[in-house]
Amino acid sequence: MNFYDWMIYKGLSESSAKKYDRALGGPLSQWAQDHGLTFGPLNALTSSSALHDLQPKIQELPLFKERNARGHQMYSATLSHFAAYLESNGSDDVQADLESVINDSNIPATEKLALIQARIGQGIFREKVLRHWTCCAVTGYRDTSLLVASHIKPWKKATSEERIDPWNGLLLSPNLDKAFDKGFITFDPNGIIRLSPLFTEAAKLGITHSMKIALQPQHERYMAYHREEEFKSD
Structure with a gap:
């Protein structure tokens, strides 16, 4: 938000x-x-x-x-x-998203639970993202208890299906997750990181131009959205 x-x-x-x-x-x-x-x-x-x-x-x-x-x-x-x-620090963003699901009478109760769990980084979405990546998708860091199952196309802008689609997920360390969520980094179709010109102190967070990620073709429609709509290119 x-x-x-x-x-x-x-x-x-x-x-x-x-x-x-x-x-x-x-x-x-x-x-x-x-x-x-x-x-x-x-x-x-x-x-x-x-x-x-x-x-x-x-x-x-x-x-x-x-x-x-x-x-x-x-x-x-x-x-x-x-x-x-x-x-x-984003807590209001999460709360607003959860309230929108809870108050939506068009979403069945069982689907609401899956969406709520996906939004707070738990449940089937996180399990599937963990199963695919197994470690931080960028750094290879392996303690998954410290990693975040991050949505590529933001949760609030995604459909119900997209919110629990594991191809809309990356497993990231907290610093990379926050930078990605804020649009200060993104990844090109070959998985090479792009740093926003506004992200002037990226190196202090250990984020460098040499980083890359092993994306699959199924990730690209979500990543293309992130590059076009979320990345702070100027």
Whole structure:
């Protein structure tokens, strides 16, 4: 769930969500980059601790103080909402997805259980993904208790069948799973990793351009969707 969608889910109006989303990706990001506080837009941040360190520095900028006062504290409110978004770390996303399944009267009860288990990384989906990959699909790390059964086409955008299709799954270490889920990495048809230009500190997470994955043809329709719709190419 991106920042805009998260704000809508939290009950903000469309106009407020658009205003804060534009402020984050526009003026706030520009001010931070112009003063050497960050090397990319703020909406590329995935760590709440990173924002925690940046936020007071941004708020001390004279331009921030001037524009924030003129804008009736809009920019400080934007940073507060974005901090709450990063703090949620996807938990609100999961909760919203589970609620959508539970409240859907068109889904039979037995199918709901399978979908819920697939969303929280358990059940038949994880079992099938584990059976195919057996270890981290990229690094070969073998302690499966620490690995995540990750959907290639995001769960919330997939059909019920796609949500439990093991070909829509990768077995990844947590750092790779989070980067893939956020669209900061993807894989080309030959399995070679692509790093988003917004992912400026990938190496600090052990993620490099030399990584690759052994994809099967059945993965490609899902991976093609991820490259086109989820990957942050610019």
